[in-house]
Amino acid sequence: MSHIAYVNGRYLPQKHASVHIEDRGYQFADGIYEVICIWNGLPVDYAGHLARLNRSLAELSMRSPASAGALTLILKEIVRRNHIDKGTIYIQVNRGVAPRAHAFPGEGVKPSVVVTAKHGAGSPESVAEAGVKVITAVDQRWDRCDIKSVGLLANALAKQAATEAKAYEALLHTSDGTVTEASVSNAWMVTPDKVIVTHPATQAILGGITRATVIKIARAAGYQVKERPFTLAEARKAKEVFLTGTTTFVMPVVQIDERPVANGAPGTIALDLRQRYRAFMDGLTETAWNV
Ligand code: PDD
Numbered sequence: 001m002s003h004i005a006y007v008n009g010r011y012l013p014q015k016h017a018s019v020h021i022e023d024r025g026y027q028f029a030d031g032i033y034e035v036i037c038i039w040n041g042l043p044v045d046y047a048g049h050l051a052r053l054n055r056s057l058a059e060l061s062m063r064s065p066a067s068a069g070a071l072t073l074i075l076k077e078i079v080r081r082n083h084i085d086k087g088t089i090y091i092q093v094n095r096g097v098a099p100r101a102h103a104f105p106g107e108g109v110k111p112s113v114v115v116t117a118k119h120g121a122g123s124p125e126s127v128a129e130a131g132v133k134v135i136t137a138v139d140q141r142w143d144r145c146d147i148k149s150v151g152l153l154a155n156a157l158a159k160q161a162a163t164e165a166k167a168y169e170a171l172l173h174t175s176d177g178t179v180t181e182a183s184v185s186n187a188w189m190v191t192p193d194k195v196i197v198t199h200p201a202t203q204a205i206l207g208g209i210t211r212a213t214v215i216k217i218a219r220a221a222g223y224q225v226k227e228r229p230f231t232l233a234e235a236r237k238a239k240e241v242f243l244t245g246t247t248t249f250v251m252p253v254v255q256i257d258e259r260p261v262a263n264g265a266p267g268t269i270a271l272d273l274r275q276r277y278r279a280f281m282d283g284l285t286e287t288a289w290n291v
Helices: 024-028 046-059 068-081 125-130 153-164 209-220 232-236 268-282
Strands: 004-007 010-013 031-039 087-094 112-119 132-138 169-173 178-182 186-190 195-198 224-227 240-245 249-256
Touching: 004 068, 010 068, 024 087, 031 046, 031 268, 046 068, 046 087, 046 209, 068 087, 068 112, 125 249, 125 268, 132 153, 132 240, 153 169, 169 232, 169 249, 178 232, 186 209, 186 232, 186 268, 195 209, 209 224, 209 240, 209 249, 209 268, 232 249, 240 268, 249 268
Parallel strands: 132 169, 132 249, 195 224
Antiparallel strands: 004 010, 004 112, 031 087, 087 112, 169 178, 178 186, 186 195, 186 240, 240 249
16 A cells, blocks of 8 residues: 655655755755654544644745644545554745755745654553663763754664664763663653652753653642653662653663663653553543644
């Protein structure tokens, strides 16, 4: 079955879908994106993803390509046409097509929109039950990681280094040893006295939608959560380390570089939060599309 993509007003078989060579997304990475998990045919944290999409557009002075209602219809149609039960949808908005020049083109240039879908959501439970290894890498990104920009070369290089080391992710840190996040997910640790810690949602990280939901779920479950920077040294001595993200859910980390985290088994808090997050996804209803 061929995948159907939405490109600037048309639904096309993905292999026939294309964008213009002078699209600014292609030439300048002048575009933003969102990845939304589809669970039982319903979007996870749709309102949060849409709010972040609009925030990214506003931060880059880009026009919104469609109203929330129109975009929702497109996304529902992409889910339907691709028969997605559990999967992800990808939305990319670029500033548009114009002769190559660094400064923004005139008002008349319309943003380009692409929506695609993939089957398969999250890693198999067996991966979470075993826990994953991460490597560490210097965070080489720009200073506006809060914008979900398609300029992902530094993220791709870090993820490639992880893949070559047979690791699941790369934990990114600044030169002073502060852990910002990971290449495609947010990073967390649990202190020896059971405080859950994650970097505050500043310009140094992407404010993950999963991160925000997991903070709520954790607090509701009675855990203490602190949003503060932590160092690699703290993470190495932590009781637990874990990751969160749309394609990760909650993932226990059992090894950082060549050293085990605590006793090398997945942390009980991370596993509990994963289960609670899964229960939240299982509980979605049609209202999940409301914004
Ligand atoms: N990325 N940090 C980075 C750098 C990310 O790329 C992502 C997600 C996250 C987690 O954010 P959220 O919980 O909103 O998915 C954190 C998506 C999945 C991607 O680029 O494919």
